[in-house]
Amino acid sequence: MRTLGLLGGMSAESTTLYYQELNRLVRERLGGLHSAQLLLWSVDFAGIAEMQAAGDWHGAGAALADAARRLEVAGAQAILICANTMHLVADQVQAAVAVPVIHIADATADAVRAAGCSRPLLLATKFTMEKDFYRGRLAAQGVEAIVPDQVDRDRLHAIIYDELCQGVISAASKTEVLAMIAKAPEVDCVIFGCTEIGLLLAPGDLSVPVVDTALVHALAGVEFALS
Known part of the structure; x- marks a missing residue:
């Protein structure tokens, strides 16, 4: 079994879900x-959230890249960024390590297509709904994500x-x-x-x-770990 490195804390609430689901899937x-x-x-999410709000994505990416390097040195054979929004800096993280970063949008696109769908409603942070790093990656794989209107995006955020x-x-x-x-x-479906x-x-x-991104991302991690 390969060792997975988790970049978590963004937030700690969902990182708990990753830990539980990864272990459940391996046991299954x-x-x-x-x-x-x-x-x-x-990570301490407060600092990351402040950088997000300020638009300092390079700084946030540097923090995650440093953590990813530490995970790689400790023995991680792949990295999972346990958050959708912080995949905005996935390329910066990948450039910092030799092991693969398993991208949540790829796992999501695979799950949408496996459900026979192609036009999902994307529910996420404003960063994920409005910036191209996520919707563009889905579109490249044949998935046209729709987002709520501006008022609803603000409220959901x-x-x-x-x-x-x-x-x-x-x-x-x-x-x-x-x-x-x-x-x-x-x-035709909804992406959490x-x-x-x-x-x-x-x-x-x-x-x-429904495609729950935390669950399909964890599944992609287990597929790698047990391949």
Whole structure:
């Protein structure tokens, strides 16, 4: 089994999900007392979030690149950035290490296509919904992601940072997000494009297929680890 290096803490709430899912999947594949071989570098998200808000993506990327190098030295054979938004700096992280960075958007595109879909609604931070690093990578793989309107994007961003990343799960916010989904035009599935959205919504809440990026990213990591 190969060792995976996790760049976590963005947020700590969803990093917990990664740890649980990676171990669950390895146990499911190998049985018995098997679990994943993992190294975790968990950042202090406050500093990263400040750099995001200030548009200092190079600084945020440098912080993650340094952590990735440390994981590689410690024995990681692949890196998972346990967040969608911070894949904006995935190329900077990849340039810092010789081991592969398993990209969350690639795992997401694979899952969308496997569901027989091509026009998903992308629910995520404003950075992920509005910048090309994510939607462009999906489009290159035949997936045309649709995003909510500006008002809903602003509100969803606030729910993610002010609530979900801080462990606050609100029934009122769930109702708001379901309303955003209900008014989306002509989509055939929904991407939980922030690794915390699965804390708020479940696939059973929706009538269309759901791709939870945290789960499909963890699956891609396990496929690499056990290949």
